[in-house]
Amino acid sequence: MKKEVKKIKDLSSEEILAHKNFDGLKIGKQSYSSIIAVSSIVVIMAIIIGYFLLKSENNISPETVVESNTNEFSSFETSTIAPEAKDQLTIKNIREDIYWVTKNNTLVIIPKNGLIDKNGKEVLTDVTLEIIEYNDAFDAVLANIPMEYDSNGYTYNFKTGGMFDLKASRNGEELSIKKGEKVVVMMPTNQNDAGFNQYYLNNNAWEFKDTNKLTTLSLTTKKSEEGWQKAIDYEEKPIKLDFNINDFPELSEETVFYPLKNQKEQLKMLNNNEWEDFKIIKEKDSYVLVAISRDKDLKIKIKTSEEIEQLSKEKKTAKQEVEYITYGAIDEFMEEGFNINTNQLNFSPDYSYSAYKRAMVAEKVVNVFSINSFGIWNCDAPQRLPEGALLANMIFIDEETLDTITYKGDYYLSENDKQLLYKYYPNVDFKFNPKSDNLLWFLCLRNKTTTLFYAKEENFVKPNDSVFTMSKLMLNENEINATTVKKVLGL
Amino acid sequence: MIPQKDIVYIQKAKLSFEIIYNEYYEKIFRFVYHRVGDMHQAKDLTSEIFIKVFSSIKKYKPNGSFNGWIYRIASNYLTDFFRKKQVNQYVYLAESHYQLLSDELSIQISVEIETVINNLFETLPEEEVEILRMKFFEGLSFKDMSVILQIKESACKMKFYRLLDKIKGSPEIIAYQKTL
Numbered sequence: 001m002k003k004e005v006k007k008i009k010d011l012s013s014e015e016i017l018a019h020k021n022f023d024g025l026k027i028g029k030q031s032y033s034s035i036i037a038v039s040s041i042v043v044i045m046a047i048i049i050g051y052f053l054l055k056s057e058n059n060i061s062p063e064t065v066v067e068s069n070t071n072e073f074s075s076f077e078t079s080t081i082a083p084e085a086k087d088q089l090t091i092k093n094i095r096e097d098i099y100w101v102t103k104n105n106t107l108v109i110i111p112k113n114g115l116i117d118k119n120g121k122e123v124l125t126d127v128t129l130e131i132i133e134y135n136d137a138f139d140a141v142l143a144n145i146p147m148e149y150d151s152n153g154y155t156y157n158f159k160t161g162g163m164f165d166l167k168a169s170r171n172g173e174e175l176s177i178k179k180g181e182k183v184v185v186m187m188p189t190n191q192n193d194a195g196f197n198q199y200y201l202n203n204n205a206w207e208f209k210d211t212n213k214l215t216t217l218s219l220t221t222k223k224s225e226e227g228w229q230k231a232i233d234y235e236e237k238p239i240k241l242d243f244n245i246n247d248f249p250e251l252s253e254e255t256v257f258y259p260l261k262n263q264k265e266q267l268k269m270l271n272n273n274e275w276e277d278f279k280i281i282k283e284k285d286s287y288v289l290v291a292i293s294r295d296k297d298l299k300i301k302i303k304t305s306e307e308i309e310q311l312s313k314e315k316k317t318a319k320q321e322v323e324y325i326t327y328g329a330i331d332e333f334m335e336e337g338f339n340i341n342t343n344q345l346n347f348s349p350d351y352s353y354s355a356y357k358r359a360m361v362a363e364k365v366v367n368v369f370s371i372n373s374f375g376i377w378n379c380d381a382p383q384r385l386p387e388g389a390l391l392a393n394m395i396f397i398d399e400e401t402l403d404t405i406t407y408k409g410d411y412y413l414s415e416n417d418k419q420l421l422y423k424y425y426p427n428v429d430f431k432f433n434p435k436s437d438n439l440l441w442f443l444c445l446r447n448k449t450t451t452l453f454y455a456k457e458e459n460f461v462k463p464n465d466s467v468f469t470m471s472k473l474m475l476n477e478n479e480i481n482a483t484t485v486k487k488v489l490g491l
Numbered sequence: 492m493i494p495q496k497d498i499v500y501i502q503k504a505k506l507s508f509e510i511i512y513n514e515y516y517e518k519i520f521r522f523v524y525h526r527v528g529d530m531h532q533a534k535d536l537t538s539e540i541f542i543k544v545f546s547s548i549k550k551y552k553p554n555g556s557f558n559g560w561i562y563r564i565a566s567n568y569l570t571d572f573f574r575k576k577q578v579n580q581y582v583y584l585a586e587s588h589y590q591l592l593s594d595e596l597s598i599q600i601s602v603e604i605e606t607v608i609n610n611l612f613e614t615l616p617e618e619e620v621e622i623l624r625m626k627f628f629e630g631l632s633f634k635d636m637s638v639i640l641q642i643k644e645s646a647c648k649m650k651f652y653r654l655l656d657k658i659k660g661s662p663e664i665i666a667y668q669k670t671l
Contacts, residue, residue, distance in 0.1 A: 003580055003581060003582050003612075003613060003617075003620075004580060004581050004582070004613065005581070005582045005583075005584055005608075005609040005612045005613055006528055006529045006581045006582070006583050006584075007583075007585070007586075007605075008525075008583045008584070008585050009585065009586070010585045010586050011520075011521070011524060011530065011585075013517060015530075016517050016521065016524075017516070017517060018514070019520070019530075019534040020512075020516050021538075022508075022509050022512045022513075024538070025512075025538055025541060025542055025545075119589075157504045190615055202641075203550050203551070239510075272661045423573075425574065425575045426575065427575055427576070427577065428575070428577075477668075
């Protein structure tokens with residue numbers, strides 16, 4: 001776009017400095033000593049005044065206590081919310097490579113001589129490792145980490161596959177990774193989408209840089225899925241039926257049957273209707289229960305207790321196969337990729353390498369970061385804003401009071417079925433995909449109370465309606481954490 | 492400029508931010524004013540930028556240029572501001588800017604050369620305008636510019652000198668010089 005040039009006047013230093021007002025800066029919640037001191041005085045004054053007011057027999061007229069009646073909300077500083085997963089490890093003496101498994105089952109591998117102090121000297125004693133793990137984009141947003149990525153002039157939102165902030169220190173002094181050494185971080189995730197890449201948060205610019213280095217260890221095999229599916233697909237509760245043993249000589253009179261699980265509708269009909277008679281037939285070598293009524297017959301696929309026993313054996317075999325394949329894959333990955341002798345590998349007396357592998361089996365994918373500096377690393381797939389319904393001039397209505405909510409801060413759209421989160425700025429048109437499982441929300445402040453406003457699926461039914469009726473939850477101080485907020489939003 | 496060791500000291504001791512505020516207020520104010528063209532808006536935005544700087548101070552790594560870091564925050568803040576407002580259709584030039592450019596081109600300042608400079612600026616891409624602002628009008632070092640623009644220092648130098656050549660060799664300037 002062609003720009004127009006406008007002439008402005010030169011400002012003298014005096015003119016500029018006349019606007020200087022350090023004391024007038026509304027600094028948020030920083031713990032500066034001066035602010036603490038002022039706050040302390042204010043609190044003490046309030047207590048003293050409160051004491052004297054109470055002592056004077058509550059002489060306060062109702063007009064004295066005025067609360068704002070406006071429905072105006074300001075932005076809430078999300079970085080004050082603590083992330084869910086934080087972990088720390090202190091090592092007195094480093095005698096060999098460090099293998100640290102965090103409480104989120106993330107494995108951090110640091111070479112024995114991989115840490116240096118600010119003078120470039122190797123550090124082998126009193127090392128403290130700290131990690132904050134962000135499980136999803138929501139955690140990242142709460143921590144105020146930018147979840148946008150600019151590429152060739154386009155802004156993308158991140159779909160995160162795992163993010164962490166890793167630091168090392170000795171006696172409070174930050175340590176670095178020695179040049180030429182690499183630290184490996186293996187982060188399990190249940191997201192197995194393609195297109196993830198490894199990004200580093202550049203602290204100077206406060207934006208992510210693509211490092212193009214992510215390795216993915218896939219733990220999902222087709223065989224494992226088939227095996228599990230075959231084994232678990234029956235109802236736990238058995239049915240006892242009378243049948244003629246002559247029709248089914250392979251069965252005994254004590255035989256019980258289990259309906260297959262993937263017949264939800266039929267099982268519902270079986271339970272909710274009255275039936276005149278039941279009989280068992282065999283179709284393609286499988287047993288079928290037929291429920292008979294005057295109007296219709298209902299067929300339900302069933303399995304005998306003997307068949308279930310056989311299935312259990314198959315399930316066990318399938319599990320062993322899965323474990324064998326996955327264990328082998330992890331061993332191979334560790335040995336070939338990182339030169340680790342897995343035969344002697346144990347993380348601690350409480351946590352063996354085998355236990356780690358067992359835990360990994362439950363995951364679909366392990367994202368492996370190879371990093372050369374500490375800080376915030378992210379494994380992401382950039383996404384454009386959703387296409388579909390486009391709304392201008394969003395109006396938020398408080399569900400309880402039916403007042404219009406005056407809020408000019410950023411707000412978020414979560415597509416929960418895709419684990420995606422988008423940030424919207426005020427005055428920017430809101431777009432959403434009507435086919436997604438949408439959730440619009442923002443945290444805001446009024447009268448020092450933090451409120452979470454959110455609009456769930458039912459608000460997204462009319463794609464042209466820019467009025468959103470917002471549910472709300474006022475949060476106590478001890479409720480302002482990622483766990484509570486995520487629980488309310490159903491994330 | 493505040494020495495590097497003092498920045499670290501301020502960071503660690505969490506002492507008053509007034510030192511940084513006093514040191515950078517005028518510079519950041521000018522930086523903002525040259526981009527929004529309005530003194531009152533510049534005042535508000537400068538305050539907001541300092542709040543951002545203070546709340547982000549822990550994220551500053553002492554191995555980088557503090558000067559560049561603080562300008563980078565200001566630059567990002569303004570980018571966000573313009574994106575939210577969806578308006579940024581002007582390039583603002585002050586009297587002194589015309590003077591500096593005329594000096595660089597070895598041309599006597601006049602109403603005519605101001606018009607030529609205006610026409611020239613209207614055709615320049617945003618990034619080139621920004622390079623000229625930073626180097627000429629704000630007097631930033633190439634090191635600081637590299638932090639703000641997130642490119643290498645050498646790339647900054649190269650871009651700036653190529654841009655000067657481009658301006659000096661532009662048809663508008665050449666045509667104007669011929670009239671003198």
